Amino acid sequence: MRFSLILVSPARPENVGAAARAMKTMGFDELRIVNSQAHQDPAARRVAHGANDILEKATHWPSLAAALADIDFSVATTARSRAKFRYYATPQQVESQLAEKQQWIGSAALIFGREDTGLTNDELELADLLTGIPMAADYPSLNLGQAVMVYCYQLSALRQVSAAQADAADGRQLHALRQRVDLLIEHLAVGDDHKLVDWLDQRLGLLQQRDTAMLHRLLHDIEKKLIDKKPE
Known part of the structure:
Protein backbone atom coordinates (compact mmCIF):
# COMPACT_ATOMS: atom_id res chain seq x y z
CA MET A 1 0.00 0.00 0.00
CA ARG A 2 1.37 3.38 -1.00
CA PHE A 3 1.25 5.76 1.95
CA SER A 4 1.44 9.56 1.91
CA LEU A 5 1.62 12.18 4.60
CA ILE A 6 -0.17 15.42 3.76
CA LEU A 7 0.57 18.73 5.48
CA VAL A 8 -2.12 21.35 4.90
CA SER A 9 -0.84 24.94 4.76
CA PRO A 10 2.08 24.54 7.19
CA ALA A 11 3.37 27.97 8.19
CA ARG A 12 6.71 27.23 9.84
CA PRO A 13 9.50 25.67 7.76
CA GLU A 14 11.01 24.19 10.93
CA ASN A 15 7.85 22.15 11.49
CA VAL A 16 7.98 20.79 7.96
CA GLY A 17 11.63 19.86 8.43
CA ALA A 18 10.81 18.10 11.70
CA ALA A 19 7.96 16.23 10.00
CA ALA A 20 10.29 15.09 7.21
CA ARG A 21 12.83 13.91 9.77
CA ALA A 22 10.17 11.92 11.62
CA MET A 23 9.03 10.35 8.36
CA LYS A 24 12.55 9.36 7.37
CA THR A 25 13.28 7.89 10.79
CA MET A 26 10.21 5.65 10.64
CA GLY A 27 10.43 4.57 7.02
CA PHE A 28 7.97 6.89 5.25
CA ASP A 29 9.01 8.89 2.20
CA GLU A 30 6.03 10.43 0.37
CA LEU A 31 5.20 13.97 1.52
CA ARG A 32 2.49 16.16 0.02
CA ILE A 33 2.25 19.85 0.84
CA VAL A 34 -1.00 21.76 0.37
CA ASN A 35 -0.94 25.48 -0.31
CA SER A 36 2.50 26.24 1.17
CA GLN A 37 6.11 26.54 0.07
CA ALA A 38 7.51 26.14 3.58
CA HIS A 39 9.33 22.95 2.59
CA GLN A 40 11.56 24.96 0.24
CA ASP A 41 12.79 27.28 2.98
CA PRO A 42 16.41 26.70 4.14
CA ALA A 43 15.13 26.44 7.72
CA ALA A 44 13.23 23.28 6.79
CA ARG A 45 16.41 21.69 5.48
CA ARG A 46 18.35 22.61 8.59
CA VAL A 47 15.85 20.85 10.84
CA ALA A 48 15.36 17.86 8.53
CA HIS A 49 18.85 16.49 9.35
CA GLY A 50 19.39 13.87 6.66
CA ALA A 51 15.80 13.85 5.42
CA ASN A 52 16.35 16.50 2.73
CA ASP A 53 15.50 13.93 0.06
CA ILE A 54 11.94 13.85 1.37
CA LEU A 55 11.72 17.64 1.14
CA GLU A 56 13.16 17.59 -2.37
CA LYS A 57 10.65 14.97 -3.55
CA ALA A 58 7.70 16.60 -1.77
CA THR A 59 4.88 17.52 -4.12
CA HIS A 60 2.79 20.69 -3.92
CA TRP A 61 -1.00 20.73 -4.25
CA PRO A 62 -3.41 23.67 -4.49
CA SER A 63 -6.02 22.11 -2.20
CA LEU A 64 -6.59 19.11 0.05
CA ALA A 65 -9.19 17.78 -2.37
CA ALA A 66 -6.60 17.78 -5.14
CA ALA A 67 -4.03 16.06 -2.92
CA LEU A 68 -6.55 13.30 -2.14
CA ALA A 69 -7.79 12.76 -5.70
CA ASP A 70 -5.72 9.59 -6.21
CA ILE A 71 -5.94 8.33 -2.60
CA ASP A 72 -8.21 5.39 -1.74
CA PHE A 73 -8.44 5.93 2.04
CA SER A 74 -7.56 8.99 4.11
CA VAL A 75 -7.20 9.70 7.82
CA ALA A 76 -7.36 13.24 9.18
CA THR A 77 -5.78 14.29 12.47
CA THR A 78 -7.70 16.77 14.58
CA ALA A 79 -8.23 18.07 18.10
CA ARG A 80 -11.56 16.91 19.52
CA SER A 81 -12.77 20.44 20.23
CA ARG A 82 -12.33 21.48 16.59
CA ALA A 83 -14.34 18.80 14.85
CA LYS A 84 -18.08 18.25 14.62
CA PHE A 85 -17.76 14.46 14.38
CA ARG A 86 -18.04 12.37 17.52
CA TYR A 87 -15.88 9.38 16.73
CA TYR A 88 -12.09 9.70 16.93
CA ALA A 89 -9.76 6.78 16.38
CA THR A 90 -6.66 6.65 18.53
CA PRO A 91 -3.30 6.18 16.76
CA GLN A 92 -3.45 2.49 17.76
CA GLN A 93 -6.92 2.13 16.20
CA VAL A 94 -5.70 3.85 13.04
CA GLU A 95 -2.95 1.26 12.80
CA SER A 96 -5.51 -1.56 13.10
CA GLN A 97 -7.73 0.00 10.45
CA LEU A 98 -4.86 0.45 8.00
CA ALA A 99 -3.48 -3.04 8.69
CA GLU A 100 -6.78 -4.53 7.52
CA LYS A 101 -7.18 -2.15 4.58
CA GLN A 102 -3.63 -2.78 3.48
CA GLN A 103 -4.91 -6.06 2.04
CA TRP A 104 -7.38 -4.44 -0.36
CA ILE A 105 -6.61 -0.73 -0.74
CA GLY A 106 -3.82 0.55 -2.94
CA SER A 107 -3.14 3.93 -1.34
CA ALA A 108 -3.74 5.76 1.94
CA ALA A 109 -2.90 9.15 3.36
CA LEU A 110 -2.56 10.74 6.79
CA ILE A 111 -3.52 14.42 6.91
CA PHE A 112 -2.20 17.07 9.30
CA GLY A 113 -3.71 20.55 9.56
CA ARG A 114 -2.42 24.04 10.16
CA GLU A 115 -0.33 24.69 13.25
CA ASP A 116 -2.76 27.25 14.67
CA THR A 117 -6.22 26.28 13.44
CA GLY A 118 -5.91 22.69 12.22
CA LEU A 119 -8.23 21.48 9.48
CA THR A 120 -11.53 23.14 8.63
CA ASN A 121 -14.77 21.19 8.92
CA ASP A 122 -14.99 21.10 5.12
CA GLU A 123 -11.50 19.59 4.97
CA LEU A 124 -12.35 17.07 7.68
CA GLU A 125 -15.33 15.92 5.65
CA LEU A 126 -12.97 14.90 2.84
CA ALA A 127 -11.38 12.24 5.08
CA ASP A 128 -12.65 8.72 5.63
CA LEU A 129 -11.59 8.56 9.27
CA LEU A 130 -10.75 11.07 12.01
CA THR A 131 -8.07 10.54 14.60
CA GLY A 132 -6.77 12.37 17.65
CA ILE A 133 -3.93 11.85 20.11
CA PRO A 134 -5.17 11.38 23.69
CA MET A 135 -3.43 13.94 25.89
CA ALA A 136 -3.51 15.24 29.45
CA ALA A 137 -6.14 17.95 29.84
CA ASP A 138 -3.72 20.49 31.28
CA TYR A 139 -1.40 20.32 28.24
CA PRO A 140 -3.70 19.82 25.27
CA SER A 141 -1.48 20.23 22.20
CA LEU A 142 1.54 18.93 20.34
CA ASN A 143 3.40 20.81 17.66
CA LEU A 144 3.25 19.55 14.09
CA GLY A 145 6.60 17.76 14.15
CA GLN A 146 5.74 15.94 17.38
CA ALA A 147 2.33 14.87 16.08
CA VAL A 148 3.87 13.50 12.89
CA MET A 149 6.41 11.53 14.92
CA VAL A 150 3.69 9.98 17.12
CA TYR A 151 1.79 8.68 14.10
CA CYS A 152 4.85 7.64 12.12
CA TYR A 153 6.08 5.65 15.10
CA GLN A 154 2.69 3.99 15.60
CA LEU A 155 2.27 3.18 11.92
CA SER A 156 5.85 2.16 11.20
CA ALA A 157 5.00 -1.51 11.68
CA LEU A 158 2.80 -1.31 8.58
CA ARG A 159 5.89 -0.64 6.47
CA GLN A 160 7.30 -3.99 7.55
CA VAL A 161 4.22 -6.03 6.62
CA SER A 162 4.20 -7.59 3.18
CA ALA A 163 0.61 -7.08 2.08
CA ALA A 164 -1.06 -8.94 -0.77
CA GLN A 165 -1.47 -6.91 -3.94
CA ALA A 166 -4.80 -5.12 -3.82
CA ASP A 167 -7.27 -5.58 -6.62
CA ALA A 168 -7.57 -2.24 -8.40
CA ALA A 169 -11.36 -2.44 -8.17
Missing part, protein backbone atom coordinates in the same frame (compact mmCIF):
# COMPACT_ATOMS: atom_id res chain seq x y z
CA ASP A 170 -11.31 -3.12 -4.44
CA GLY A 171 -9.39 0.06 -3.76
CA ARG A 172 -12.33 2.12 -5.03
CA GLN A 173 -15.04 0.16 -3.20
CA LEU A 174 -15.27 2.68 -0.39
CA HIS A 175 -15.54 5.66 -2.73
CA ALA A 176 -18.26 3.92 -4.73
CA LEU A 177 -20.08 3.03 -1.52
CA ARG A 178 -20.06 6.65 -0.36
CA GLN A 179 -21.51 7.74 -3.69
CA ARG A 180 -24.31 5.16 -3.46
CA VAL A 181 -25.12 6.18 0.12
CA ASP A 182 -25.20 9.87 -0.88
CA LEU A 183 -27.60 9.09 -3.72
CA LEU A 184 -29.83 7.06 -1.39
CA ILE A 185 -29.90 9.89 1.17
CA GLU A 186 -30.87 12.29 -1.60
CA HIS A 187 -33.56 9.93 -2.91
CA LEU A 188 -35.05 9.47 0.56
CA ALA A 189 -34.86 13.22 1.22
CA VAL A 190 -33.21 12.76 4.63
CA GLY A 191 -30.23 15.03 4.01
CA ASP A 192 -31.50 17.48 6.63
CA ASP A 193 -30.89 14.87 9.33
CA HIS A 194 -27.31 16.01 9.91
CA LYS A 195 -26.75 13.65 12.80
CA LEU A 196 -27.63 10.65 10.62
CA VAL A 197 -25.54 11.89 7.69
CA ASP A 198 -22.51 12.54 9.91
CA TRP A 199 -22.87 9.15 11.57
CA LEU A 200 -22.99 7.38 8.22
CA ASP A 201 -20.05 9.38 6.91
CA GLN A 202 -17.73 8.49 9.76
CA ARG A 203 -18.87 4.88 10.13
CA LEU A 204 -18.30 4.02 6.48
CA GLY A 205 -14.61 4.66 7.05
CA LEU A 206 -14.48 1.87 9.64
CA LEU A 207 -15.80 -0.85 7.35
CA GLN A 208 -13.63 -3.79 6.41
CA GLN A 209 -13.52 -5.24 2.90
CA ARG A 210 -16.19 -7.87 3.53
CA ASP A 211 -18.44 -5.24 5.12
CA THR A 212 -18.21 -2.95 2.10
CA ALA A 213 -19.02 -5.81 -0.27
CA MET A 214 -22.08 -6.82 1.79
CA LEU A 215 -23.30 -3.24 2.05
CA HIS A 216 -22.94 -2.83 -1.73
CA ARG A 217 -25.22 -5.88 -2.13
CA LEU A 218 -27.75 -4.45 0.31
CA LEU A 219 -27.78 -1.06 -1.42
CA HIS A 220 -28.22 -2.79 -4.76
CA ASP A 221 -31.33 -4.54 -3.43
CA ILE A 222 -32.67 -1.31 -1.93
CA GLU A 223 -32.09 0.59 -5.18
CA LYS A 224 -33.84 -2.15 -7.14
CA LYS A 225 -36.87 -2.02 -4.82
CA LEU A 226 -37.05 1.75 -5.13
CA ILE A 227 -36.92 1.54 -8.91
CA ASP A 228 -39.60 -1.17 -8.96
CA LYS A 229 -41.90 1.02 -6.83
CA LYS A 230 -41.64 4.05 -9.11
CA PRO A 231 -45.01 4.98 -10.63
CA GLU A 232 -45.51 4.07 -14.25
Whole structure:
Protein backbone atom coordinates (compact mmCIF):
# COMPACT_ATOMS: atom_id res chain seq x y z
CA MET A 1 0.00 0.00 0.00
CA ARG A 2 1.37 3.38 -1.00
CA PHE A 3 1.25 5.76 1.95
CA SER A 4 1.44 9.56 1.91
CA LEU A 5 1.62 12.18 4.60
CA ILE A 6 -0.17 15.42 3.76
CA LEU A 7 0.57 18.73 5.48
CA VAL A 8 -2.12 21.35 4.90
CA SER A 9 -0.84 24.94 4.76
CA PRO A 10 2.08 24.54 7.19
CA ALA A 11 3.37 27.97 8.19
CA ARG A 12 6.71 27.23 9.84
CA PRO A 13 9.50 25.67 7.76
CA GLU A 14 11.01 24.19 10.93
CA ASN A 15 7.85 22.15 11.49
CA VAL A 16 7.98 20.79 7.96
CA GLY A 17 11.63 19.86 8.43
CA ALA A 18 10.81 18.10 11.70
CA ALA A 19 7.96 16.23 10.00
CA ALA A 20 10.29 15.09 7.21
CA ARG A 21 12.83 13.91 9.77
CA ALA A 22 10.17 11.92 11.62
CA MET A 23 9.03 10.35 8.36
CA LYS A 24 12.55 9.36 7.37
CA THR A 25 13.28 7.89 10.79
CA MET A 26 10.21 5.65 10.64
CA GLY A 27 10.43 4.57 7.02
CA PHE A 28 7.97 6.89 5.25
CA ASP A 29 9.01 8.89 2.20
CA GLU A 30 6.03 10.43 0.37
CA LEU A 31 5.20 13.97 1.52
CA ARG A 32 2.49 16.16 0.02
CA ILE A 33 2.25 19.85 0.84
CA VAL A 34 -1.00 21.76 0.37
CA ASN A 35 -0.94 25.48 -0.31
CA SER A 36 2.50 26.24 1.17
CA GLN A 37 6.11 26.54 0.07
CA ALA A 38 7.51 26.14 3.58
CA HIS A 39 9.33 22.95 2.59
CA GLN A 40 11.56 24.96 0.24
CA ASP A 41 12.79 27.28 2.98
CA PRO A 42 16.41 26.70 4.14
CA ALA A 43 15.13 26.44 7.72
CA ALA A 44 13.23 23.28 6.79
CA ARG A 45 16.41 21.69 5.48
CA ARG A 46 18.35 22.61 8.59
CA VAL A 47 15.85 20.85 10.84
CA ALA A 48 15.36 17.86 8.53
CA HIS A 49 18.85 16.49 9.35
CA GLY A 50 19.39 13.87 6.66
CA ALA A 51 15.80 13.85 5.42
CA ASN A 52 16.35 16.50 2.73
CA ASP A 53 15.50 13.93 0.06
CA ILE A 54 11.94 13.85 1.37
CA LEU A 55 11.72 17.64 1.14
CA GLU A 56 13.16 17.59 -2.37
CA LYS A 57 10.65 14.97 -3.55
CA ALA A 58 7.70 16.60 -1.77
CA THR A 59 4.88 17.52 -4.12
CA HIS A 60 2.79 20.69 -3.92
CA TRP A 61 -1.00 20.73 -4.25
CA PRO A 62 -3.41 23.67 -4.49
CA SER A 63 -6.02 22.11 -2.20
CA LEU A 64 -6.59 19.11 0.05
CA ALA A 65 -9.19 17.78 -2.37
CA ALA A 66 -6.60 17.78 -5.14
CA ALA A 67 -4.03 16.06 -2.92
CA LEU A 68 -6.55 13.30 -2.14
CA ALA A 69 -7.79 12.76 -5.70
CA ASP A 70 -5.72 9.59 -6.21
CA ILE A 71 -5.94 8.33 -2.60
CA ASP A 72 -8.21 5.39 -1.74
CA PHE A 73 -8.44 5.93 2.04
CA SER A 74 -7.56 8.99 4.11
CA VAL A 75 -7.20 9.70 7.82
CA ALA A 76 -7.36 13.24 9.18
CA THR A 77 -5.78 14.29 12.47
CA THR A 78 -7.70 16.77 14.58
CA ALA A 79 -8.23 18.07 18.10
CA ARG A 80 -11.56 16.91 19.52
CA SER A 81 -12.77 20.44 20.23
CA ARG A 82 -12.33 21.48 16.59
CA ALA A 83 -14.34 18.80 14.85
CA LYS A 84 -18.08 18.25 14.62
CA PHE A 85 -17.76 14.46 14.38
CA ARG A 86 -18.04 12.37 17.52
CA TYR A 87 -15.88 9.38 16.73
CA TYR A 88 -12.09 9.70 16.93
CA ALA A 89 -9.76 6.78 16.38
CA THR A 90 -6.66 6.65 18.53
CA PRO A 91 -3.30 6.18 16.76
CA GLN A 92 -3.45 2.49 17.76
CA GLN A 93 -6.92 2.13 16.20
CA VAL A 94 -5.70 3.85 13.04
CA GLU A 95 -2.95 1.26 12.80
CA SER A 96 -5.51 -1.56 13.10
CA GLN A 97 -7.73 0.00 10.45
CA LEU A 98 -4.86 0.45 8.00
CA ALA A 99 -3.48 -3.04 8.69
CA GLU A 100 -6.78 -4.53 7.52
CA LYS A 101 -7.18 -2.15 4.58
CA GLN A 102 -3.63 -2.78 3.48
CA GLN A 103 -4.91 -6.06 2.04
CA TRP A 104 -7.38 -4.44 -0.36
CA ILE A 105 -6.61 -0.73 -0.74
CA GLY A 106 -3.82 0.55 -2.94
CA SER A 107 -3.14 3.93 -1.34
CA ALA A 108 -3.74 5.76 1.94
CA ALA A 109 -2.90 9.15 3.36
CA LEU A 110 -2.56 10.74 6.79
CA ILE A 111 -3.52 14.42 6.91
CA PHE A 112 -2.20 17.07 9.30
CA GLY A 113 -3.71 20.55 9.56
CA ARG A 114 -2.42 24.04 10.16
CA GLU A 115 -0.33 24.69 13.25
CA ASP A 116 -2.76 27.25 14.67
CA THR A 117 -6.22 26.28 13.44
CA GLY A 118 -5.91 22.69 12.22
CA LEU A 119 -8.23 21.48 9.48
CA THR A 120 -11.53 23.14 8.63
CA ASN A 121 -14.77 21.19 8.92
CA ASP A 122 -14.99 21.10 5.12
CA GLU A 123 -11.50 19.59 4.97
CA LEU A 124 -12.35 17.07 7.68
CA GLU A 125 -15.33 15.92 5.65
CA LEU A 126 -12.97 14.90 2.84
CA ALA A 127 -11.38 12.24 5.08
CA ASP A 128 -12.65 8.72 5.63
CA LEU A 129 -11.59 8.56 9.27
CA LEU A 130 -10.75 11.07 12.01
CA THR A 131 -8.07 10.54 14.60
CA GLY A 132 -6.77 12.37 17.65
CA ILE A 133 -3.93 11.85 20.11
CA PRO A 134 -5.17 11.38 23.69
CA MET A 135 -3.43 13.94 25.89
CA ALA A 136 -3.51 15.24 29.45
CA ALA A 137 -6.14 17.95 29.84
CA ASP A 138 -3.72 20.49 31.28
CA TYR A 139 -1.40 20.32 28.24
CA PRO A 140 -3.70 19.82 25.27
CA SER A 141 -1.48 20.23 22.20
CA LEU A 142 1.54 18.93 20.34
CA ASN A 143 3.40 20.81 17.66
CA LEU A 144 3.25 19.55 14.09
CA GLY A 145 6.60 17.76 14.15
CA GLN A 146 5.74 15.94 17.38
CA ALA A 147 2.33 14.87 16.08
CA VAL A 148 3.87 13.50 12.89
CA MET A 149 6.41 11.53 14.92
CA VAL A 150 3.69 9.98 17.12
CA TYR A 151 1.79 8.68 14.10
CA CYS A 152 4.85 7.64 12.12
CA TYR A 153 6.08 5.65 15.10
CA GLN A 154 2.69 3.99 15.60
CA LEU A 155 2.27 3.18 11.92
CA SER A 156 5.85 2.16 11.20
CA ALA A 157 5.00 -1.51 11.68
CA LEU A 158 2.80 -1.31 8.58
CA ARG A 159 5.89 -0.64 6.47
CA GLN A 160 7.30 -3.99 7.55
CA VAL A 161 4.22 -6.03 6.62
CA SER A 162 4.20 -7.59 3.18
CA ALA A 163 0.61 -7.08 2.08
CA ALA A 164 -1.06 -8.94 -0.77
CA GLN A 165 -1.47 -6.91 -3.94
CA ALA A 166 -4.80 -5.12 -3.82
CA ASP A 167 -7.27 -5.58 -6.62
CA ALA A 168 -7.57 -2.24 -8.40
CA ALA A 169 -11.36 -2.44 -8.17
CA ASP A 170 -11.31 -3.12 -4.44
CA GLY A 171 -9.39 0.06 -3.76
CA ARG A 172 -12.33 2.12 -5.03
CA GLN A 173 -15.04 0.16 -3.20
CA LEU A 174 -15.27 2.68 -0.39
CA HIS A 175 -15.54 5.66 -2.73
CA ALA A 176 -18.26 3.92 -4.73
CA LEU A 177 -20.08 3.03 -1.52
CA ARG A 178 -20.06 6.65 -0.36
CA GLN A 179 -21.51 7.74 -3.69
CA ARG A 180 -24.31 5.16 -3.46
CA VAL A 181 -25.12 6.18 0.12
CA ASP A 182 -25.20 9.87 -0.88
CA LEU A 183 -27.60 9.09 -3.72
CA LEU A 184 -29.83 7.06 -1.39
CA ILE A 185 -29.90 9.89 1.17
CA GLU A 186 -30.87 12.29 -1.60
CA HIS A 187 -33.56 9.93 -2.91
CA LEU A 188 -35.05 9.47 0.56
CA ALA A 189 -34.86 13.22 1.22
CA VAL A 190 -33.21 12.76 4.63
CA GLY A 191 -30.23 15.03 4.01
CA ASP A 192 -31.50 17.48 6.63
CA ASP A 193 -30.89 14.87 9.33
CA HIS A 194 -27.31 16.01 9.91
CA LYS A 195 -26.75 13.65 12.80
CA LEU A 196 -27.63 10.65 10.62
CA VAL A 197 -25.54 11.89 7.69
CA ASP A 198 -22.51 12.54 9.91
CA TRP A 199 -22.87 9.15 11.57
CA LEU A 200 -22.99 7.38 8.22
CA ASP A 201 -20.05 9.38 6.91
CA GLN A 202 -17.73 8.49 9.76
CA ARG A 203 -18.87 4.88 10.13
CA LEU A 204 -18.30 4.02 6.48
CA GLY A 205 -14.61 4.66 7.05
CA LEU A 206 -14.48 1.87 9.64
CA LEU A 207 -15.80 -0.85 7.35
CA GLN A 208 -13.63 -3.79 6.41
CA GLN A 209 -13.52 -5.24 2.90
CA ARG A 210 -16.19 -7.87 3.53
CA ASP A 211 -18.44 -5.24 5.12
CA THR A 212 -18.21 -2.95 2.10
CA ALA A 213 -19.02 -5.81 -0.27
CA MET A 214 -22.08 -6.82 1.79
CA LEU A 215 -23.30 -3.24 2.05
CA HIS A 216 -22.94 -2.83 -1.73
CA ARG A 217 -25.22 -5.88 -2.13
CA LEU A 218 -27.75 -4.45 0.31
CA LEU A 219 -27.78 -1.06 -1.42
CA HIS A 220 -28.22 -2.79 -4.76
CA ASP A 221 -31.33 -4.54 -3.43
CA ILE A 222 -32.67 -1.31 -1.93
CA GLU A 223 -32.09 0.59 -5.18
CA LYS A 224 -33.84 -2.15 -7.14
CA LYS A 225 -36.87 -2.02 -4.82
CA LEU A 226 -37.05 1.75 -5.13
CA ILE A 227 -36.92 1.54 -8.91
CA ASP A 228 -39.60 -1.17 -8.96
CA LYS A 229 -41.90 1.02 -6.83
CA LYS A 230 -41.64 4.05 -9.11
CA PRO A 231 -45.01 4.98 -10.63
CA GLU A 232 -45.51 4.07 -14.25
